[in-house]
Amino acid sequence: MADKFDIEQVRKDFPILDQQVNGAPLVYFDNAATTQKPQMVIDALNHYYTRDNANIHRGLHTLAERATTGYELTRKKLKDFLNAESTDQIIFTSGTTAGINLVAQTYGRANFSKGDVILVSNLEHHSNIVPWQMIAEEKGAEVQVIPVDEAGVLDMKAYVELLDSNRVKFVAVNHVSNAIGTINPISYIIEQAHRVGAKVLIDGAQSVAHFEIDVQALDIDFLAFSAHKLFGPTGVGVLYGKRTLLEAMPPYQGGGEMIKEVSFAGTTYNELPYKFEAGTPNIADVYAFGFALDYLKSLPKNAVWEQEKALLDYATEQLMQIDGLRIVGQAPEKIAVVSFVIDGVHPQDIGVLLDKFGVAIRTGHHCAQPLMARYELVGTCRASFAFYNTKSEIDLFVKALKRTITMLS
Known part of the structure; x- marks a missing residue:
């Protein structure tokens, strides 16, 4: 093949x-709603539950070590898949929506203030609109819209004009429209946003299954996508972020795994990526997702x-x-x-x-x-x-x- x-x-x-x-x-x-799964992914799920099922990162017994190895191997495969600098930049979520909400509720809460502008496009899925509306309402910021023409192409002249308002702090756009299939010029969108000091989140839910994304070459700040649109299982998502941004962001949820030490006097949070992965994760589906990446690599x-x-x-x-x-x-x-x-x-x-x-x-x-x-x-x-x-x-x-x-x- x-x-x-x-x-x-x-x-x-x-x-x-x-x-x-x-x-x-x-x-x-x-397929834009969800992709089907190759037999090797189905077999991987069966193998995990029949041979390796255990909680990860905690146990010292053989099953726990095998489960942890398989889980973290998927993180390594995703690092290579995206050409990220480090596995620490790969955060597992429940899906694209969860990844976008994580950024809105952590980066947004820490960095947005009254009068700031968040740009989204008229091509967005609700998951890349509503989280920004929510945090904008909380912080007194404003969501403005990049218009789209009759053919379904974003108006880049209008985009640049919106950026030049000097109030834009963040841009959230999809790489590909789920509704009509438009491929957006994200390299230009990112370049122009960075020109005015704005950060960018790319919703990659509809693009990762169709072509390669090099997060370093594109200078992407944040990228969110789902495994189930990439021939993997449902219930797994990925958030990539630049290390400096992720390190500065506060945790999104509290609980196990995202801590180093807990006392009633205070808590010390874990390092990346674990400070954003509270609780027992979706181990089996992350494990099987690695096999979907292997399958794609073989094509x-x-x-x-x-x-x-x-x-x-x-x-x-x-x-x-x-x-x-x-x-x-x-x-x-x-x-x-x-x-x-x-x-x-x-x-x-x-x-x-x-x-x-x-x-x-x-x-x-x-x-x-x-x-x-x-x-x-x-x-x-x-x-x-x-x-x-x-x-x-x-x-x-x-x-x-x-x-x-x-x-x-």
Whole structure:
């Protein structure tokens, strides 16, 4: 698999794909919501619970040592995956949302004050809007919005003008829009924010599965993402942060593991990354996540991207031939996501009927209500592809969609 992308073999690696739903072959086009898991991740979970299950960092017995080794090995793999300087900069959370909230409630509480401005974009998931609204209300700061044009591209001229207000202290943007697939120019966004002394958090939930992210080369301050969108288990997230920023931030939660010493006279907190990892963590899923990273490492990166780009181009071409269908978000740079509406038909009705043909897509506002309001829509239908999808599945999807439109007309 190192030299050639063998789609048939790849699909065999994902057992869930080999089934029928409502009497039809499963066509899974909801990868932006969560990705499926290769067999080696499933096997890793089974192995952990049948052979290594124990609490970590505390016990001296063999099972505890094996569990701790496996858990910390995933942290090392993530360091390499992101090209971070140190494993101490890799903090395990429950997901992207938890990572963003951690930064808002620790860095934000310590650094924001009345009159400060936090910039978010009109492309954001609610998880990268609401935490900033909450801390802004608490500290007397203000959330301002980077606008997006009709194609789904952020207005960089407006962004620079917002930065030049001299009040911007923080910028929180996604790398990729979950709702319409736009790839944002985060290198430029970060560079411009740093020009005025603002720090930047990148929501990488939708980007890490599609292309490599070098946190040092991009000069990223904070990056949050989830394992389940990266072919790993649910319930695990990652927060990367620059060491100087993380060291200055107060702990987010109190409890076991995040302390060195506790007395009623006071508590001494643990070092990075453990001061942000209170309590017994999600050991099994972190352990298995390491195997998802191994699987991705075994795939030819360029071939994966080319496969997904081919799927996007083919799906876009086929869908644009359907009368009354409009694609929402046509940025020049996109991941393999097609968000669309059909004249006179509610997206939810389309999703329900497509499921009857074995096709899984996502409908609704995609936790991006401000973006839907920008387009004056209640929601869209979203088909999102992964490298294990095929053009023949797109053909089945388009055929089912045409039948669905006929039934709803």
